[in-house]
Amino acid sequence: MGVLPVPAGVRAILLDVEGTTTPIAFVQETLFPYIRDNVEQYLRAHWEEEECQRDVGLLRQQAQEDSGLDGAVPIPLESGSGDEELERVIRAVVDNVHWQMALDRKTTALKQLQGHMWRAAYATGLVKGEVFEDVVPAIRKWREAGMKVYIYSSGSVEAQKLLFGYSTEGDILELFDGHFDTKIGPKVESESYRRIAATIGCATNNILFLTDVPREANAAEEADTHVAVVIRPGNAGLTDDEKSYYSLISSFTELFLPSST
Numbered sequence: 212m213g214v215l216p217v218p219a220g221v222r223a224i225l226l227d228v229e230g231t232t233t234p235i236a237f238v239q240e241t242l243f244p245y246i247r248d249n250v251e252q253y254l255r256a257h258w259e260e261e262e263c264q265r266d267v268g269l270l271r272q273q274a275q276e277d278s279g280l281d282g283a284v285p286i287p288l289e290s291g292s293g294d295e296e297l298e299r300v301i302r303a304v305v306d307n308v309h310w311q312m313a314l315d316r317k318t319t320a321l322k323q324l325q326g327h328m329w330r331a332a333y334a335t336g337l338v339k340g341e342v343f344e345d346v347v348p349a350i351r352k353w354r355e356a357g358m359k360v361y362i363y364s365s366g367s368v369e370a371q372k373l374l375f376g377y378s379t380e381g382d383i384l385e386l387f388d389g390h391f392d393t394k395i396g397p398k399v400e401s402e403s404y405r406r407i408a409a410t411i412g413c414a415t416n417n418i419l420f421l422t423d424v425p426r427e428a429n430a431a432e433e434a435d436t437h438v439a440v441v442i443r444p445g446n447a448g449l450t451d452d453e454k455s456y457y458s459l460i461s462s463f464t465e466l467f468l469p470s471s472t
């Protein structure tokens with residue numbers, strides 16, 4: 212087991228979810244299939260609700276922005292009433308969601324809808340949020356040492372709170388000082404990390420970001436945030452250059468907090 216000293220000056224640890232706190236397999240083989248299989252039925256059941264209409268509005272806006280992309284699926288406005296018209300629009304939303312998910316897109320529109328859909332899956336006990344076994348004990352130690360701990364995921368804040376609120380370890384939301392999603396900006400843009408630091412009230416170099424994705428690590432580093440890349444079972448492999456460039460950990464227990472930080 213390796214040891215990675217937390218750099219001096221770090222006051223907050225910012226955690227990615229998929230591939231960092233949580234197995235990619237849980238997201239890809241449980242959470243995402245639930246959306247693919249249930250989106251049509253969900254839209255029919257909730258169509259008249261304000262929240263569902265907001266979600267569809269966001270997806271429609273995103274579809275307009277995506278109109279130049281290969282295979283993009285437009286979402287028409289409902290023109291008039293009648294079952295056939297409703298059917299046409301719902302079909303387009305379903306196809307759009309399936310298209311975005313096939314590309315594993317991280318748009319705020321898709322992520323908002325997913326977060327709302329997972330509510331029922333977690334609340335009924337059909338799904339429990341998976342976290343690697345080292346996650347909870349390590350975060351408890353960091354917090355005891357005075358470290359703040361935040362989540363930054365492409366999954367919506369609501370989806371994050373469901374995952375950790377209904378987790379295999381019970382409700383562990385108390386472990387986090389706050390949550391960020393793509394509303395603060397994409398994880399592959401350095402400006403997002405500057406905004407997070409400003410929101411938390413610290414400098415970017417007071418933050419250590421843990422992620423499985425080198426492009427995200429690169430963006431954070433560009434903003435002068437400390438980073439470590441997390442290697443977990445099922446994560447995408449790293450190139451030799453990435454392996455030698457980044458600090459790597461395979462368990463949160465490998466982070467060592469010198470008393471001077």
Ligand SMILES: CSCCC(=O)C(=O)COP(=O)(O)O
Pocket residue numbers: 227228229230238242317322325363364365366367370371374398
């Ligand atoms: C936390 S909700 C489920 C995960 C998800 O939808 C997702 O896109 C994960 O992205 P991450 O930024 O956590 O790798």
Ligand SMILES: [Mg+2]
Pocket residue numbers: 227228229230231422423424
């Ligand atoms: Mg990730």
